[in-house]
Amino acid sequence: MNEEANKITNVDDIYDEVSDWHVNTGGIKIVAKRLAGRFRRLKWFGMSIWLVFFLGPYLRWNGAQAILFDLPNRQFNFFHITVYPQDIWMLSLTLLFFAILLAAVTSIAGRVFCGYFCFQTVWTDIYTLIEAKLEGNTPQKATKFNNSPWSFDKLVRKVTKHSLWLAIALLTGVSFAAWFTDAFKLWYDYFTLQAPLPAWIVLGMFTAGTYGFAGFMREQVCFWLCPYARLQGVMYDQDTILPSYDAERGEPRGKLKKGQHQQSKGSCVDCNVCVAVCPTGIDIRKGQQEGCITCGICIDACDSIMDKTQQPRGLIRYASYKELHHNAKTVPLYKRPRVIIYSLILLTALSGVIYGFANLSPTEFKVVHDRQPVFVRLSDGSIQNKYTVKLLNKTKEVMTLRFSIEGLEGATLHGLNEMTVEPGKVIPVTALVRVPDEQLNKSLVPIIFKGKVLTNSNITVRYKSMFIGPK
Amino acid sequence: MADNKNNPNQVSDTGHEWDGIKELNNPCPRWWLNSLWLSGLLVIVYFILYPSLPLVNESTKGLLGWTMIKEYKEDLAKVEAKRAPFEDKLAAMTAEEILADQEMLNYAIGSSKVLFGDNCAACHGTGGAPAEGAGYPNLSDDDWLFGGSVNDIMMSIAKGRAGMMPAHEKLLNTDEVDQLVKFVVDSSNGIQNEAGMALYTSKGCFACHGADAKGIKAMGSANLTDKIWRFSGDEDQIRHTILHGVNDASDPQTRVAVMPQWSEKLAIMLQVRADAIADDEDPNDIDWSDELEGDEGERLTETEIKKLAVYVHQFGGGQ
Numbered sequence: 001m002n003e004e005a006n007k008i009t010n011v012d013d014i015y016d017e018v019s020d021w022h023v024n025t026g027g028i029k030i031v032a033k034r035l036a037g038r039f040r041r042l043k044w045f046g047m048s049i050w051l052v053f054f055l056g057p058y059l060r061w062n063g064a065q066a067i068l069f070d071l072p073n074r075q076f077n078f079f080h081i082t083v084y085p086q087d088i089w090m091l092s093l094t095l096l097f098f099a100i101l102l103a104a105v106t107s108i109a110g111r112v113f114c115g116y117f118c119f120q121t122v123w124t125d126i127y128t129l130i131e132a133k134l135e136g137n138t139p140q141k142a143t144k145f146n147n148s149p150w151s152f153d154k155l156v157r158k159v160t161k162h163s164l165w166l167a168i169a170l171l172t173g174v175s176f177a178a179w180f181t182d183a184f185k186l187w188y189d190y191f192t193l194q195a196p197l198p199a200w201i202v203l204g205m206f207t208a209g210t211y212g213f214a215g216f217m218r219e220q221v222c223f224w225l226c227p228y229a230r231l232q233g234v235m236y237d238q239d240t241i242l243p244s245y246d247a248e249r250g251e252p253r254g255k256l257k258k259g260q261h262q263q264s265k266g267s268c269v270d271c272n273v274c275v276a277v278c279p280t281g282i283d284i285r286k287g288q289q290e291g292c293i294t295c296g297i298c299i300d301a302c303d304s305i306m307d308k309t310q311q312p313r314g315l316i317r318y319a320s321y322k323e324l325h326h327n328a329k330t331v332p333l334y335k336r337p338r339v340i341i342y343s344l345i346l347l348t349a350l351s352g353v354i355y356g357f358a359n360l361s362p363t364e365f366k367v368v369h370d371r372q373p374v375f376v377r378l379s380d381g382s383i384q385n386k387y388t389v390k391l392l393n394k395t396k397e398v399m400t401l402r403f404s405i406e407g408l409e410g411a412t413l414h415g416l417n418e419m420t421v422e423p424g425k426v427i428p429v430t431a432l433v434r435v436p437d438e439q440l441n442k443s444l445v446p447i448i449f450k451g452k453v454l455t456n457s458n459i460t461v462r463y464k465s466m467f468i469g470p471k
Numbered sequence: 472m473a474d475n476k477n478n479p480n481q482v483s484d485t486g487h488e489w490d491g492i493k494e495l496n497n498p499c500p501r502w503w504l505n506s507l508w509l510s511g512l513l514v515i516v517y518f519i520l521y522p523s524l525p526l527v528n529e530s531t532k533g534l535l536g537w538t539m540i541k542e543y544k545e546d547l548a549k550v551e552a553k554r555a556p557f558e559d560k561l562a563a564m565t566a567e568e569i570l571a572d573q574e575m576l577n578y579a580i581g582s583s584k585v586l587f588g589d590n591c592a593a594c595h596g597t598g599g600a601p602a603e604g605a606g607y608p609n610l611s612d613d614d615w616l617f618g619g620s621v622n623d624i625m626m627s628i629a630k631g632r633a634g635m636m637p638a639h640e641k642l643l644n645t646d647e648v649d650q651l652v653k654f655v656v657d658s659s660n661g662i663q664n665e666a667g668m669a670l671y672t673s674k675g676c677f678a679c680h681g682a683d684a685k686g687i688k689a690m691g692s693a694n695l696t697d698k699i700w701r702f703s704g705d706e707d708q709i710r711h712t713i714l715h716g717v718n719d720a721s722d723p724q725t726r727v728a729v730m731p732q733w734s735e736k737l738a739i740m741l742q743v744r745a746d747a748i749a750d751d752e753d754p755n756d757i758d759w760s761d762e763l764e765g766d767e768g769e770r771l772t773e774t775e776i777k778k779l780a781v782y783v784h785q786f787g788g789g790q
C-alpha cells in the first residue's frame with residue numbers, strides 16, 4: 001500500500017446512484033401497519049388455501065390415508081389410485097404445469113403467488129400478526145416495547161410470542177411429515193417418542209425453518225434467498241399489470257394543508273402510509289423493484305387516504321407499464337404471444353396428467369432379452385433364447401397370470417407358465433423360448449409375450465420382444 | 472478496515488485510481504469473514520479427529536480411529552447381515568429344493584452372479600456361453616456330458632472333470648479316419664451311414680461313445696448324434712480330435728479339457744452319500760470322521776457350489 005492508502009473517501013461524491021444502494025439487509029425490522037381492505041381480504045383468502053396443508057393428511061379413504069406419499073413402499077396413494085415410480089412422468093408433467101402456471105400468472109398479473117399464496121408470505125403474516133398484537137402494531141410502539149426495561153409484562157409477552165411461534169412451527173413440521181406417513185399414527189408416535197429418526201429430522205428441520213424464516217428472516221428471504229424476485233424481470237412485460245404508483249397523477253407529491261385545495265401539487269399527499277403498511281418495507285413510489293411481492297396492501301392503504309382527501313381512488317392500482325406511460329396500446333390477453341404459448345404448454349401438461357391418471361396400467365410388464373449369449377443351439381438343432389420376465393403388480397389384489405407367446409411359428413415357451421404376484425411386488429422369472437431351426441428364416445423375429453390375468457379377466461398384459469437366431 | 476457502520480458511505484481508499492475509477496477498500500462482510508475462520512477451524516478439528524498427517528511409517532490416527540477399510544468392513548457386515556437369513560436358509564436346503572422355491576431361486580441367481588464371474592466365467596463365459604472356438608463347454612445349452620441335473624452339476628463342480636479320449640493317430644489309417652469323420656458329421660445331421668457305423672463298432676469307439684453313439688454319462692463321452700460339438704463341428708477339427716484324442720498325455724497335440732476340482736471334501740461327501748443311497752443305507756448315519764481326513768481342499772464352500780449349480784442349471788434350463 002502506498003502512503004495514499006486509507007484515505008477516507010465519501011462514496012456519495014463518486015457515484016450518483018448511491019442512494020439506491022441503501023437496502024435493508026435485516027438491520028431495520030419491518031413492522032407493517034395493518035389496515036383492512038380489498039386486498040387484505042384477498043390475502044386472507046389466499047392464505048386460507050394453506051388449511052389444506054394442515055388438514056389434508058387427516059382425510060381417510062377406505063380405511064387408509066386418502067393422500068399419502070408412501071416413500072418406503074415407493075408409491076403415491078391418491079384416494080383409490082396408486083401411483084408407482086414407473087408413472088413418474090406424470091409428476092414431471094405436474095411440476096411442469098405448476099412451473100408454467102407460475103410464469104403465466106406472473107406475466108399476466110405479477111407475483112400473485114408471492115403476494116397471496118407463498119408460504120413465506122403467509123407464515124410471516126401470521127407471525128407478525130402475533131407479534132403486533134403482543135408488542136405493538138407500529139414501528140414506534142415496537143421499538144418502545146423492545147427498548148423498555150425487562151418487566152414481568154414484557155417477559156410474559158415475549159414468552160407468549162415465542163411459544164405461539166414455536167407451536168405454529170411444530171404444527172407445520174408435523175403437518176408436513178403427515179403427508180408421508182399415517183397422520184394419526186404419526187401424532188401417536190411423536191407423543192410417545194417412538195417416531196422414526198427421519199420423522200424427527202423432518203420435524204426439527206421444519207420447526208427450525210419456520211421459526212427462523214417466518215419469525216426472524218421474513219422479507220429478507222424474499223430479498224436475498226428466493227430466486228423468484230430475481231427472475232420476475234424476465235416474466236414481466238409491458239402488459240403485465242402490477243400494483244403501481246401513478247407518478248403522472250401523484251407527482252409532485254406534497255403534504256396537504258387543511259382547507260387548501262390541490263392545485264400545483266399531484267395527488268400524492270406524501271403520507272407514507274403505503275410504506276408503513278408494506279410487509280417488505282419498500283416504497284412502491286420508486287417503481288417496480290425486487291422487494292415488491294405484489295400483495296396490493298399499499299393499494300388498500302392509498303385508497304383509504306384518497307377517500308379521506310376526497311380524491312378518486314387508484315393513485316396506486318393494478319396497472320400495466322403501457323397504461324402508466326401511454327407509450328403503446330394495451331394488447332388484449334388472447335393476443336399476447338407469451339400468454340398463448342404458456343397456455344398451450346399448460347394445456348398439454350394438464351392433458352398429459354389427465355391421460356396418465358385415466359390410463360394408469362394395473363401392471364408394469366417387461367421382458368428383457370438375455371444378451372449373454374443372445375441365442376443357443378440345442379442338441380436337436382433348435383434355437384433357444386433366454387428372457388427375464390418381470391411383472392409388477394400395481395393393483396391391491398394378488399395377481400395370478402398365465403403366460404403364452406405369439407407371433408413366431410413353432411416357438412415353444414419353457415420355464416414360464418403361471419406366476420403369482422403379491423400387490424406392489426415385482427417378480428423376475430426366467431423364460432426360455434425354443435424354435436426349430438428350420439422354422440427360423442430371419443435372424444431377428446418379433447415375438448409377443450402375453451400374460452392373461454386369471455384373477456381378473458379384464459387384464460391381459462403384452463410385451464413385444466425379439467427372438468434372435470443365427471441366420 | 473473502514474468502519475462504515477459509524478461513518479455511512481465512508482470507506483478507506485487504496486489510493487489507486489485509473490481513468491477516474493477509484494479502488495476502494497471495502498471490508499469483507501463480517502459473516503463472510505466469520506465463515507472463513509470457521510472453515511479454517513474445521514480443518515483443525517478434522518485433522519484432530521481423522522487420520523491426517525503422513526508420518527514416516529504411517530499417518531496420525533485421529534481421535535475417532537476412523538479408517539476407510541474399517542468403514543468398508545462395517546458396510547460389508549451390514550450387507551452380510553441382510554443376506555444372512557437367506558444364506559442360512561440356503562445352506563439347509565438341497566439344490567433341488569432351491570430350484571422349486573421361486574424366492575430362494577431368485578436369491579441364489581442374484582447372489583451367484585459375482586461368484587460365477589469370479590470363478591467360472593473366465594472359461595465358460597459370463598452367461599455360460601464361452602467364446603466360439605475356445606474349446607470350453609457351453610453351459611447354456613441342453614447337452615450335458617456329465618449329466619444336467621442340479622446334483623450332477625454340483626458333483627461336476629466339486630470334483631472337477633477331465634474327459635479322456637485316446638489318440639488314434641497310430642491306431643487308424645488315413646482312410647479310416649476320413650470315414651469316421653464322415654460318420655460323425657452324418658450322425659450329427661441325422662444321416663444313416665452304414666459303413667461308418669460298421670467301422671465305428673469294429674474300431675471300439677462304442678466302448679466309450681456307446682453302441683448308439685449317444686455318449687455315456689458316467690464317462691462324460693460326447694454324444695455324436697446331436698447338433699452340439701464339444702470342440703468343433705469343422706471336419707479338420709473333428710479329424711484332429713480323432714487323431715490326437717482328449718487329455719491323452721502320450722500325444723503332445725492332444726486336446727486339453729480339464730475342469731479343476733473346486734472342493735475335494737464335497738466331492739468325497741457327495742460320492743459317499745450317493746453310494747450309501749445306492750446301498751439302501753440312510754445317508755444320515757454316515758460317520759464322516761471315517762470318510763474324511765480333515766485336510767481335504769476346499770476352494771469353494773458347499774453352499775457356494777450349491778448356489779453355482781443352481782445358477783448354472785438355469786442358464787439353459789438344465790435337465
